[in-house]
Amino acid sequence: MNYTNNYNPTISDAELFESIKKEREYIGYYNLVHQDTSIFKEYAKTVKQKDIVVIGIGGSTLGTYAIYKFLKHSKTLDKKLHFLESTDPIELKSKIDAIDMKNALFIVISKSGTTVETISIWKYINSLIKCDKSNTVVITENDSKLNAYAQTHQMQTFEIPKDVGGRFSVFSAVGLLPLAVVGLNIDVLIGGAKEIYEGFFSENSSYERILKKARFFAEYKNSFNINVVFSYSSRLEGFNKWYIQLWGESLGKIDINTTKQGLTPVGIIGPIDQHSFLQLIVEGKRDKTVTVVKVDNFENDMKIPDVKLEGLEELAYLEKLDFSYLINEQADATIQAINELEDIPCDVITLETVDEKNIAALMYEYELLTSVVAKFLHINAYDQPGVEAGKIILKNKLKIK
Template sequence: MQYTKSFYQIKSSETIFEYVKKEIDTIGYYSLPLQDTKEIKEYAKSVKYSNIAIIGIGGSTLGTYAIYQFLKPTHEYSKELHFFESTDPTDIKLRLKKLDLNNTLFLVISKSGTTIETISIFKYIASLVKIDKNNCVIISENDSKLTQFALKNGMKTFEIPKNVGGRFSVFSTVGLVPLAILGVDIDSLLAGAREVKNSFFEKKGYYETIMEKARFMVENKNRFNINVVFSYSASLEGFNKWYIQLWGESLGKININGTKQALTPIGLIGPVDQHSFLQLIAEGKRDKTVTFIKVADFQDNTKIPSNTLDGFEGLEYIDNLEFSKLIDEQANATIESIKQLADIPYDVITINRVDEYNIAKLMFSYQLLTSVVGRFVQINTYNQPGVEAGKIILKEKLQKN
């Protein structure tokens, strides 16, 4: 007798681990920490422009912006990144006002080479300034229309591997090229990602953390179907947006049993959202897990001064307190309040230092977590069929106009 099944079933951690190991042969993001960065770094050194305009959307920009925003407050860069993502005409013009178009390098990033938002913005900018091989670089698949355009015009190109999806592409040329031009240590970025990868696949610390978290989320997904990332640093707002795309677009799928899966991502910034969303977490429906992200070393000792305002007796306990200490204690107090409620699952991630190595560790660990959860719920983590219908409808509507 033979028995075959196709229905959904939560498998053992060891089985899931073996499935993920097999993905290394077909899913490209796993190998990105091992790549040679020589060509990227050599090109980056040749760029003299002060402004780097990145034209792209979604996976083509979110990861780069997350790293840029995280590092910018504590790092001095001679160049500046500008992101053109939205087709909102007022947003485009507002961003263009900040640019000297004659002192700008344009990085056009699209995996497919036909992303409508990207090409539309690119066409508009090309009407304002001459686009040629001196001020434009194309980052795309090697056979896309965008790459063909670049080759026809003698422009520099960098390839996006076909087996690297957009939301998993931050450690590919998509992120490394603009960040290297900016002056980011991309080798340190890859070292951080490599540390997490090696630890996971050698079944060390990150294996235990990621597998345990993924299993809990999957086993309790019907009760706790919302995952809140509560980041206690304004510089992690970009990371939050990147996580929302990674989590939502990867895990909102129909599994092999025909069941709709959803672990809804929400990104919050502390302490700002203590004054808004925290109330819902604390006394609202118990359908959320919370991940707190803290920064151990902000590399900033700015203090709250004393005797600058009259009439605030009773608040002397904040005088001469470092803001980094204040935000850390705000995080700790919120975490303690959630702990005392005893019915909200939470965990705490602490970033040791504001640098390339540590932000890469955080981001690669989330990519691995996403892959593991996807395997547990038995979906295709790497496609996005729910997005394609809207693209088709838009194209049909525009062609009729």
Template structure:
């Protein structure tokens, strides 16, 4: 009988922590909270256009979009940030119809310099309007075709380091440049990320929750292999999409023994999804963990007014919608806890600002890196995604010839 080893030893927390610390020598995102932003801030002061249009897909757009959509309802930016991240022509032209492209600045982001969606969009825009050093910024690795184009046309370029993967790039120039252009406080963003990083690496308050959660998910992945986040604010919809990419593309891998690993992400918005998916969580198969995310202060005091009409629910009158939202979250959390066999935890974001969204996002990056070390996988590659890109390129080349 041939015996194939299909298991691995789950290493100690101390061993995993050492491995994470060692990763800092080669994985670039760990250093991002400590960078100097003076060059970025000086440059964005020269950008005068009203519309900042990001051409990018996946890790080149999801992080910045998550932060912008989180901050937007509570802030009044003088400029608007638009994301072109699809080759669906209906979506492209719908987005372009809503802005004055003559008053737009285009931020073209492609780590490899040859992302087909991004370059195709760029070519389309160049057919509509002259793009030059006055209305364009390029973000790419050094020596890519896109960087060479920028150099040839005297377009300002921000280099993305080769050791920073797209889904871990939100606190690099990929996220900071377009966000700074519309007025987001990028230094406060980095302050939040640095707060989490410092705490984790000197094993203070962020260390234990992250490493304990990572260990629990890995030790129980055979039973609880679906990981749902239940975000109680529409301001977190962008974060939810960013989380799905970060989680799925990082953790769906073959480990060192060629055993398939999978912790499947699901992203929900409360209270909308408590009227649908919650039923599956409560009465369905016990294969899910749930993380609830609340925002304590949405910076909005709109209340439910009193009514002279006989509409009922008088007990909710005078309550702020912020309080109602959090009370709905608390009720849902309690209903899940009452089951006593659904693993769940709660994250409370203090308020809507750069500091707090950065703390949330950087803690999730650290959590994913820690899980990857426990699983003994390469957290930072994406061979499954690359195969599809290769097939597409070969197909297009055949059609072209």
């Protein structure tokens, strides 16, 4: 008897783990936790400018913004990070107006070196001020046209490795350089990511929870195909945006059986969205999972003052409460309300405090989770053919014009 088949059943945890370990040989983001960061720190020491302007889009900015947004109000930084991403002319002008162009360092980031949005914005910056080796650094692939331009003009360059995709690049030069320049501790960042890496690949702390969660997402993809991250801190707004790109662009794919796959990411902020999206979660269709992200210690002692408001005496119980206590109680009340329904899959991630280690650990865990879910779904997490088609159409339209 001869027998062939193309069945692709769900793989075991052991098979999946071996496949992920094998990926480390050709998917570069896994190994960024082992890199030497000295090149970024040494360059950062030479920067005198106060306004650090990142010109890029998508994977070139979202991860860096997520970390900077989370940390900037908890650190004493003498430099400010700006992000020029959108070609919306009104937004672009308002952001440029807030930059001291004569005291700015421009960090131009494009993996391909030909990103339309990035080059368009950089062209405009060049019309306002001369961009040269004194005020411009380029982060790109070594063989890109952008790198060739930078070399010709003796600009400092840093490499994005070819095996590191844009949305997985935050722990490469893409994120580490600008974050080091503004004064954040990139060694602690890498340490937070490395802790998750070691816990996963040694089959300890992060291994079980990542595999369990990934398997659930894959096996219940037809029932719960919307994954809500409910972050209880406005500082995590950037993380939410980064997660949406990572999840959507990595998992919206056609699998090896030519079946269209996809999990839809939603990022919301508590307590703000308790007054909007929570209603849909609680009484809407049961097609959503919820991950609540909390911060245990905000390291902030701001309190609700003992101020008497006539007619509102019934809310006197709020007086003298820490705002950090209030927001965590709001989070816990939401978690309890969801869990009591018993039909909404929900998990809770609690960050110990607002620092480099915790945000890096959270982001690296989500990178690993994305890779593992992709393996369960039998898809390639690292390409984006759906996006590339639109880029080609746009370039052809612009050339015709």
